[in-house]
Amino acid sequence: MPHLYEVEHLHQPDGWLSPGFLEVGDDGTILSVSATCPEGRRATPLAGFGVPGLSNLHSHAFQRALAGRTEFVTGALAEDNLWTWRKEMYRMVDRLTPEAYGAIASLVYLEMLQFGMTAVCEFHYVHHQPGGARHANPAEMSDRLIAAAQDTGLGLTILPVLYAHGGIGKPVEPTQQRFVHSVDEYLTLIDTLRGRRAQNANLNVGLALHSLRAVTPSEAKAALAGMQAMDPAARLHIHVSETTHEVAEVEAGLGARPVQWLLDNVGLDDRWCLVHATHLDASEIAGSAASGAVAGLCPLTEATMGDGFFPLVEYHEAGGAWGIGTDSHYSTSIAEELRILECGKRLELRRRNVIARPGEGAVHTGRVHFDTALAGGEQASGQGGGALVAGRRADLVMLDADCNVLLGHGPATALDAWMLGGTQNPVRDVMVAGSWVIRGGHHAQEARIKADYRAAMAHLTA
Numbered sequence: 001m002p003h004l005y006e007v008e009h010l011h012q013p014d015g016w017l018s019p020g021f022l023e024v025g026d027d028g029t030i031l032s033v034s035a036t037c038p039e040g041r042r043a044t045p046l047a048g049f050g051v052p053g054l055s056n057l058h059s060h061a062f063q064r065a066l067a068g069r070t071e072f073v074t075g076a077l078a079e080d081n082l083w084t085w086r087k088e089m090y091r092m093v094d095r096l097t098p099e100a101y102g103a104i105a106s107l108v109y110l111e112m113l114q115f116g117m118t119a120v121c122e123f124h125y126v127h128h129q130p131g132g133a134r135h136a137n138p139a140e141m142s143d144r145l146i147a148a149a150q151d152t153g154l155g156l157t158i159l160p161v162l163y164a165h166g167g168i169g170k171p172v173e174p175t176q177q178r179f180v181h182s183v184d185e186y187l188t189l190i191d192t193l194r195g196r197r198a199q200n201a202n203l204n205v206g207l208a209l210h211s212l213r214a215v216t217p218s219e220a221k222a223a224l225a226g227m228q229a230m231d232p233a234a235r236l237h238i239h240v241s242e243t244t245h246e247v248a249e250v251e252a253g254l255g256a257r258p259v260q261w262l263l264d265n266v267g268l269d270d271r272w273c274l275v276h277a278t279h280l281d282a283s284e285i286a287g288s289a290a291s292g293a294v295a296g297l298c299p300l301t302e303a304t305m306g307d308g309f310f311p312l313v314e315y316h317e318a319g320g321a322w323g324i325g326t327d328s329h330y331s332t333s334i335a336e337e338l339r340i341l342e343c344g345k346r347l348e349l350r351r352r353n354v355i356a357r358p359g360e361g362a363v364h365t366g367r368v369h370f371d372t373a374l375a376g377g378e379q380a381s382g383q384g385g386g387a388l389v390a391g392r393r394a395d396l397v398m399l400d401a402d403c404n405v406l407l408g409h410g411p412a413t414a415l416d417a418w419m420l421g422g423t424q425n426p427v428r429d430v431m432v433a434g435s436w437v438i439r440g441g442h443h444a445q446e447a448r449i450k451a452d453y454r455a456a457m458a459h460l461t462a
């Protein structure tokens with residue numbers, strides 16, 4: 001039986017409906033949205049603000065286990081940046097078991113749901129046993145992520161990562177043996193995972209190239225051709241231009257900056273997600289914005305790594321699509337990620353409301369950020385949500401109007417208040433594909449998921 005909800009304030013692509021009547025079918029898609037109750041029907045009332053669930057466009061779930069564990073320096077350390085952090089990350093990779101991988105993913109996926117995300121793009125590169133021996137089930141680690149997503153109810157776009165070299169012209173390091181596939185083996189894994197979709201309606205499978213440092217041009221082209229043959233609409237993700245070191249290495253090795261190289265050699269379009277894209281020159285900003293690709297910004301992770309700052313204003317004004325990922329999971333809060341993006345630019349540029357441009361009436365920064373990240377996340381994940389309109393997946397996040405952050409706000413300023421107006425988390429209830437997975441801020445399996453995570457951490461840090 002379709003279910004009808006009366007949402008006090010319902011987010012729509014062009015504004016709000018107060019109230020909005022949302023009809024959800026048995027298959028988890030939205031059947032209709034209207035301003036009045038369909039005749040003869042009774043609706044379940046939902047108080048507060050109903051917004052679409054956001055797709056998180058970049059995650060390495062296991063890195064959640066490093067949060068708060070790398071914030072120190074030692075006497076021997078001359079320089080501390082992404083590359084020194086990576087040494088700590090690799091120490092954890094050396095000890096990761098499939099059980100720990102799954103337990104950490106369940107916790108971080110639960111956290112994403114609790115902050116209003118209803119899907120994630122998992123950039124998954126720890127495939128094999130330590131040393132590189134294959135698991136009996138070559139998809140063992142991928143299957144742990146799929147199980148974690150099913151366990152929590154989060155939509156998953158799994159992006160197995162092709163990783164073949166330790167840098168341009170460099171062999172892999174011992175830890176990196178866990179990441180490495182031949183192109184043929186990699187495409188077989190993708191094919192296997194595509195088969196898992198029959199049992200999981202909220203699973204999508206895409207392709208990821210780790211970076212232009214870790215795959216050669218011929219490997220990249222072969223993998224893309226193989227994916228194209230399996231699914232011409234598959235999402236394509238790659239790490240690019242996170243640090244100036246990476247830009248210099250690609251420029252020296254391939255003769256062009258990373259995004260320029262992609263524009264010139266593989267062509268970019270709206271299937272692509274350029275993760276980080278922090279360091280872009282003017283030609284790369286214009287080219288990638290015009291291509292339709294999504295820039296995959298991970299503001300808090302990039303901040304904690306000291307990577308640099310994405311040219312948000314220039315990219316947005318060029319019409320570029322962008323979204324947000326929580327990457328290493330220093331936070332899983334949509335508000336925190338968007339706040340540092342906006343406020344960091346305010347500090348840098350010494351002005352306010354950096355990307356909201358005057359239109360007819362007031363244009364609100366919180367609304368511009370949220371709607372842009374919503375569209376970018378849906379484009380990068382291909383999950384089928386991203387808007388509360390007929391035909392989309394019913395991913396609904398109810399924000400509590402009694403939370404201090406939203407107290408006294410109406411629809412015009414609710415998203416500004418969520419993003420810039422306080423610290424409490426207003427997410428109360430979360431629906432994914434028509435099913436409630438978070439109620440009153442909590443998940444039915446929360447206690448067990450936390451206990452499993454604690455046990456995994458005891459093992460990893462023993």
Ligand SMILES: [Zn+2]
Nearest residue numbers: 060123239327
């Ligand atoms: Zn990443």
